[in-house]
Amino acid sequence: MVAADTATGQILMQGYADRAAYLETLATAEAVYFSTSRKKRWKKGETSGHVQVVRDVLIDCDGDAIIYVVEQRGPGACHTNARSCFYRDFLGQRQEPVTDGDSERLETLDTPVAERLLTP
Amino acid sequence: MVAADTATGQILMQGYADRAAYLETLATAEAVYFSTSRKKRWKKGETSGHVQVVRDVLIDCDGDAIIYVVEQRGPGACHTNARSCFYRDFLGQRQEPVTDGDSERLETLDTPVAERLLTP
Numbered sequence: 001m002v003a004a005d006t007a008t009g010q011i012l013m014q015g016y017a018d019r020a021a022y023l024e025t026l027a028t029a030e031a032v033y034f035s036t037s038r039k040k041r042w043k044k045g046e047t048s049g050h051v052q053v054v055r056d057v058l059i060d061c062d063g064d065a066i067i068y069v070v071e072q073r074g075p076g077a078c079h080t081n082a083r084s085c086f087y088r089d090f091l092g093q094r095q096e097p098v099t100d101g102d103s104e105r106l107e108t109l110d111t112p113v114a115e116r117l118l119t120p
Numbered sequence: 121m122v123a124a125d126t127a128t129g130q131i132l133m134q135g136y137a138d139r140a141a142y143l144e145t146l147a148t149a150e151a152v153y154f155s156t157s158r159k160k161r162w163k164k165g166e167t168s169g170h171v172q173v174v175r176d177v178l179i180d181c182d183g184d185a186i187i188y189v190v191e192q193r194g195p196g197a198c199h200t201n202a203r204s205c206f207y208r209d210f211l212g213q214r215q216e217p218v219t220d221g222d223s224e225r226l227e228t229l230d231t232p233v234a235e236r237l238l239t240p
Contacts, residue, residue: 002122002131009129011122014185026210057210061198065134067206078181086187090146090177 001066003031003044003077006055012077013085015042017066029054031068050074121186123151123164123197126175132197133205135162137186149174151188170194 003012017025018034021041025032031052035042045051052070059066076083088094123132137145138154141161145152151172155162165171172190179186196203208214 002134004131009131011124011129011131011187014122014180058206059208059210059212060134060205061200061202061207062205065205066210067131080181082181085180085182085185086178087181088179090179090186092179 001068003052003068003070003072005083006069006071010084011086012052012070012072012083022066025054025068026057031070044077045073048074050076052077121188123172123188123190123192125203126189126191130204131206132172132190132192132203142186145174145188146177151190164197165193168194170196172197 001017002014004010005012015033016036017032021032021034024041024043031044031054033042033044034040043051051073052068053073054068054070056069057066058069072083075081078085078087080087121137122134124130125132135153136156137152141152141154144161144163151164151174153162153164154160163171171193172188173193174188174190176189177186178189192203195201198205198207200207
């Protein structure tokens with residue numbers, strides 16, 4: 001599932017919600033996820049205050065994917081304070097400045113592939 | 121991972137790509153996925169012709185989520201011919217007309233929850 005900005009449609013982050021997290025989101029209108037690594041409920045902004053106020057929830061055709069359409073409070077959805085967690089392309093080039101450098105390093109790929117992708 | 125429309129940013133579908141699908145996407149600039157249910161490579165539009173021409177690939181902060189930024193060929197990304205697979209909200213209300221009715225039925229939820237979500 002993903003969270004998208006209600007005003008711009010920008011994809012802010014990808015996460016996972018189990019049934020309990022999904023129902024808590026619907027009941028509170030603030031986004032709740034389930035951390036598959038820590039295996040626990042995770043409410044966005046619980047410590048930072050950067051909650052996601054949920055304005056709509058969209059479901060896909062086969063009912064197994066969800067979009068939380070949200071108002072993101074604070075600077076952004078990302079722990080780097082970027083607006084979106086998707087602030088760079090597959091070559092690692094930044095699409096958006098970040099204020100915190102602790103994102104993972106990407107493998108970079110061959111230039112010809114990049115040129116093919118980036119040259120319409 | 122998700123596919124998003126390059127012109128509008130609209131989220132078209134959610135899917136999964138293994139490493140081979142991801143690399144084939146980069147090499148061909150057409151979106152390839154991996155079907156977790158059928159456990160096989162799946163090239164979008166291989167039979168329908170409704171391919172996704174990939175214009176960019178975005179990676180999230182921790183490197184485990186991907187956005188294919190695409191030009192969707194044909195009527196849409198969804199097997200229902202909807203532009204997006206996310207054509208309805210969590211109450212099952214249609215956000216976009218579809219031409220094929222074979223999407224799964226959703227459980228609907230309590231009205232008070234809906235009212236809270238839908239009334240800013």
